[in-house]
Amino acid sequence: MRAIDSLYPVETPDGIELSLHVVGPVPRGVAWTVDFLIRAGVMIGLVLALAWLEALGTALLILIWFLINWWYPVLFEVLTHGATPGKKALGIKVIHQDGTPVGWSASIIRNLLRQVDFLPFLYATGLVTMFLNSRFQRLGDLAAGTVVVYRDPGPRASELLAPGPVEAPPVPLDAGEQQALLSFAERVRHINPKRAAELAAELRVLSGSDGQEGVDRLLAWSRFIAGHRP
């Protein structure tokens, strides 16, 4: 699974490995665009709102422009759990490479070096760099030691297997096979019934049945594997 998924393993000090999904360039580009629009909107709004203040208003505008231009991503990343509004909208966030929440130094480094990633136009350098490593890190990320990952660790079927008939599989199954069966059983609700039947038919040799009957058979085995009692 790891070979095809963009999973990034992090080992915590507690000796457990967490799998994070790194984010590719497209969602990050969209998040950047959302942030860009927000920033542009705020600036235009302020220009209109502060026009009557004349020199003082211009001074405020310059200060706010400076803040928004340089510090918008840093402040949001550090203070709101690694996500600017754009990143939040896309369900992604920045973390340190070791999985801990991003801190001031790392966030400042990655966001200042944005300028280099932007060269020569529209993040061309950053894009090339992202494809040269397995974690989609741009230059700023490499220097800061950060990665952008999905907030949620993928689809999470909240319900476990519903109770029902229980039956032992006809042959002993190894751990991988057991897990495959369990995953199928937990996801079957979200799969088109015909497709589910098609998948279940792959095990026709073992279950000896087709269609909905085959699916039910597999579910019964899964309940046995999960430890349900008849």
Place this chain on the structure above:
Amino acid sequence: MKQADFVAHRRERWERYQNQLKALRQRNRREAPRDFPGQYRRLCNDLALARSRGYSLSLVQRLQGWVMEGHAFLYQPQARLGRRIGAFFARDFPTLVREEWRLTLLSSLLLFGPMLWLAWLIGTSPEFVYRILTPETIDQVERMYADAPSSGRGADSDIFMFAFYIMNNIGVALRTFAGGLVFGIGSAAILLFNGLNIGAVAAHLSFQGYHENFWTFVIGHGALELPAIALAGVAGARMGLSLLLPGQLGRLTALRRSARRAVRILYGVIVMLLLAAGLEAFWSASAQPAIVKYAVGGTLWLLMLGYFLLAGRSAGPDKSVHED
């Protein structure tokens, strides 16, 4: 143990952990309940078991989600900001700069070298300034310094200039830093460019009779501004150099470490430039006698020099400089 029993056995404990997580999330608290770390480690244990026993993916993912949330709370950086800032300026910042004395020297040479060179060159042949600056620019700066600094500026425009200086100068410093990533070339180019520009303006104005208006204006904030720009160059060069000469480390690791170091220098630079912008807007343009301006400016230069040479020495070599 089958999955159903495993879950039933631990349900209560998991609910307790989830409630703690919810409380942490809502109040955004930094300190967790006393038994939270223990709960978290037991959950790590559960996750490891669930994985090795091949329990269902949804269970494993749910456990991992909880572990990740707990991990983010337990391992967030601790910031006792006030104390760290104090220690940083009393000791760490000047120590860092002294440790980078070679780069500081190089960076100063790139910034101040062209200034001295142009002072000599434009002093001997004034028309050389047209090689560096356009006639329009020269005309503009001459008009800027034709009057004494204080005349014709109200409080409003002081604040406006303050904002402008912050944006402009810190912008230059941040770009100088970022330019370092290109093997230090960007930093060096920005330093040279600024050295040539400032040098040409200063030399031209000095030899064309604007010297008093010019020097009384720049001497004060220059004490903070110019060293700060040079130090931004040091920060950038530190990064660039780590790519060229990574030493025993891999280039990426070297870059990561040096960036951590460089950004600490940059913190100091930003504060110096904020102070410089304040001085430039509210002091440099004020109507003080020239002698006061020179005395204050000279004192500031000496203070800066003393600060970087001496501050934090008595504390002795301190390892905390290298921590993040």
